[in-house]
Amino acid sequence: MSEILTQSIQDYLKQIYDLSADGTPASTNDLAARLGVAPASVTGMLQRLSNVSPALVVYKKHQGATLTVEGERAALEVIRHHRLLETWLVQTLGYTWDEVHEEACRLEHVISEDFERRIAAALGNPVRDPHGDLIPTADLTMPNDDTRPLASLRTGEAGTVKRVHGADPAFLRHLQGLGLVPGAQVHVQAYSEFDGNLTLQVDSHPACVVGLAITKQVFV
Amino acid sequence: MSEILTQSIQDYLKQIYDLSADGTPASTNDLAARLGVAPASVTGMLQRLSNVSPALVVYKKHQGATLTVEGERAALEVIRHHRLLETWLVQTLGYTWDEVHEEACRLEHVISEDFERRIAAALGNPVRDPHGDLIPTADLTMPNDDTRPLASLRTGEAGTVKRVHGADPAFLRHLQGLGLVPGAQVHVQAYSEFDGNLTLQVDSHPACVVGLAITKQVFV
DNA sequence: AAATATTTTTAGTCTAAGCTAAATTTTATT
DNA sequence: AATAAAATTTAGCTTAGACTAAAAATATTT
The missing domain is CATH 2.30.30.90 (Ferrous iron transport protein A (FeoA))
Structure with a gap:
């Protein structure tokens, strides 16, 4: 019951990462809205993700979800893929910054670590993607952002x-x-x-x- | 019950295309071996694929499967993706011809038509991939091959x-x-x-x- | 042509991931 | 504090796509 991170699970982890970035757990409803599924489906998945070993999320009934260290690593891996892909689609295939998101969302789940390394190197290990979002480093830490609105x-x-x-x-x-x-x-x-x-x-x-x-x- | 070509279905169609290229239908066992699944699973899938509308395969019990016109189009689409991707991985990311297959197998199912067009154009609409296999054209016809062993x-x-x-x-x-x-x-x-x-x-x-x-x- | 071997299919299970409807818990409002 | 509203969970169902074991059909060998 470990190590098989389906596309669906990767999407959940990515959204939990995003929604809990401010310190508050991600709520069932918010996740459902982001993922385009019914709230009941989210509850089911959160229960699964908190029961696998190693657990990927911390979940207490009615209190939303946060990521464990393992869950966060998995999320950062996907986010790194996504942002590298966006950068690369823009730089090498002439995509514009408003076009890349969807394509990257599908590709992020299937590229190999080798592919990741190759595009990162080809791009000169970029720090930000075309929207300016920070790209997690190869060792999966998120650089901290010193920008303000x-x-x-x-x-x-x-x-x-x-x-x-x-x-x-x-x-x-x-x-x-x-x-x-x-x-x-x-x-x-x-x-x-x-x-x-x-x-x-x-x-x-x-x-x-x-x-x-x-x-x-x-x-x- | 139409138009949703899952990754799994695409793989079946691709293998049926390949195995029936010589005119003889693809057998259940051969498909099972190629796809890495049990023969019983193949039977189940062939039944489904021959019952959807429009049918993707022609299947008669104990006589293997061939593709319908729709099934062949779908197969050629995937094969075009695969071969363009292989070409492109070699030309732009420095993959060698023995490394590209696996990566292309995963990417082929998720790239958009837009992505397909962009890499085809960037490569100058190549006719063959790095192994020399013919790339189906944009209108999904397979060029005929005049080579001999x-x-x-x-x-x-x-x-x-x-x-x-x-x-x-x-x-x-x-x-x-x-x-x-x-x-x-x-x-x-x-x-x-x-x-x-x-x-x-x-x-x-x-x-x-x-x-x-x-x-x-x-x-x- | 019968017997054996191989291939294929049927029948019944399982898991992931979704769904709806109903029940429950938490939060907000009087 | 009581009630209403919103959020969440439970229960039970569905589909895709796999599996195993047993049955049936086809092919091969004697």
């Missing part, structure tokens, strides 16, 4: 876009239209204290006013 | 190696040692009528004597 900047402050959160292609294309992509230089020209809107000068683009829905997803 | 050549005849049959890495490395790889120029210096051995001059390699086990698998 654009929403936390105030008038006069500036920064370089490091990371954009979210996988929705339409959202990503919108950001691209504003120039808000990793690497962009951003100057805050005004802050509206009531709605939290920021007026931004992004590189040499025309100035734009963006709301919290965007500034909370962009990190500098 | 090296075993059919006689003293004084010559040819260019076009294709090598077989996926066993050790076998492929052996052939590579002899220079018998796609593109090699071969001259038959002698034919032994009793054992079928050929004495070959391969490019500028030292002459070698090879048996039928090899000359039947190499095509010129």
Whole structure:
């Protein structure tokens, strides 16, 4: 009852990693929504994953799930695959950053460690993927991120876009239209204290006013 | 009950295609051996595949299976994926021809049509993969092969190696040692009528004597 | 042509992973 | 604190795809 990490299990672990990143356990409902399955299915899987040996998740009834050390390693492995693949699809096959997610989601489960090493080497062991997300290292540790949300900047402050959160292609294309992509230089020209809107000068683009829905997803 | 071609089904179709290429239906036992499953499992799957609509295989009890037009299309799609992937792994990631098979076997089921188009274009729409096998075209027809086995050549005849049959890495490395790889120029210096051995001059390699086990698998 | 061997199929089980509907527990609201 | 709402779990069912053991069909040998 060990070592066979099905595609489905890998997906659960990846989402639990993500949802519990803030320290709070991942809830059944949130997992169900992310995975596109019924809540009852999640309960069943969490019970299984906490009973295999070694356990992959820590689960107590009605209290959600977190990952064990083994579970986290497995999650980081998949995440490393995913982010390396995204980087590589963009760099070698001309995918755009809004197109890569789906493809990487399918490939991440089937590539060999050899394949992983080859693309990592070919890309020069990149630190971030096309969205700016940090790529877990080969020994499966997640580098720590010292970025902060654009929403936390105030008038006069500036920064370089490091990371954009979210996988929705339409959202990503919108950001691209504003120039808000990793690497962009951003100057805050005004802050509206009531709605939290920021007026931004992004590189040499025309100035734009963006709301919290965007500034909370962009990190500098 | 249509259109969901699982990985397992794709594997069955691929093997049926291969085993029935000579015109005779693929037998239950041969399929079981190729797929690494029990014969009873094959029977079950053949029944299913012949009952879905549209049917993917033609199956009569005790008489093996052949593909329907739909089944063949599906098989060619997977085979195209496989062979494009092999070509591409060799050309862009430095895999050697004896290493690519396994990786391609896993990737072939998950790549999108978009991915297929991109690598085909990046490779310049190749006609053969690294083993010389023909790659089905984008409209899913298999080009016809005008090669013949090296075993059919006689003293004084010559040819260019076009294709090598077989996926066993050790076998492929052996052939590579002899220079018998796609593109090699071969001259038959002698034919032994009793054992079928050929004495070959391969490019500028030292002459070698090879048996039928090899000359039947190499095509010129 | 009968006997044996091989191949294939049937019948019945198992596991992973999902589902729905109903029951329960926790959280939020009066 | 009682009730309503939301979240979660249980129970029982379904499907794909495997398995084994036994039965049946086909092929081979004497």
